[in-house]
Amino acid sequence: MTHIEGKPDNMIANNLTPFIPTHPGEVIKDEIEYRGISQRKLAETTGIAYSVLNEVLNGKRAMTTDYALLIGKALDIDAEFLIRMQAKYEMDLAKKNPKMSLRLKNIRKIAAVL
Numbered sequence: 001m002t003h004i005e006g007k008p009d010n011m012i013a014n015n016l017t018p019f020i021p022t023h024p025g026e027v028i029k030d031e032i033e034y035r036g037i038s039q040r041k042l043a044e045t046t047g048i049a050y051s052v053l054n055e056v057l058n059g060k061r062a063m064t065t066d067y068a069l070l071i072g073k074a075l076d077i078d079a080e081f082l083i084r085m086q087a088k089y090e091m092d093l094a095k096k097n098p099k100m101s102l103r104l105k106n107i108r109k110i111a112a113v114l
Contacts, residue, residue, distance in 0.1 A: 046073075063083065068086075
């Protein structure tokens, strides 16, 4: 499907999605490494169990509202940014899912008839 100057939709800047979706935990992990803060220290400071925090930072567990508030406060990062990033991550994963893509394509067909 093309809409702008013969370019496919996925090649238009506003429609680009990352090749690999970025989990907010990756950003936090990079941030604490840059600041020289250990995962254990962040876990102690926030009251999040170390194993749970490690799963969040490694993208194996979702960034919940509670985690975003706690981590955001500890690192002076906007918790809403972390939640939006988690939602974007999940949206990107869903869009890459072939079953979801097929469902969306079929919905578009129905909507075009209406």
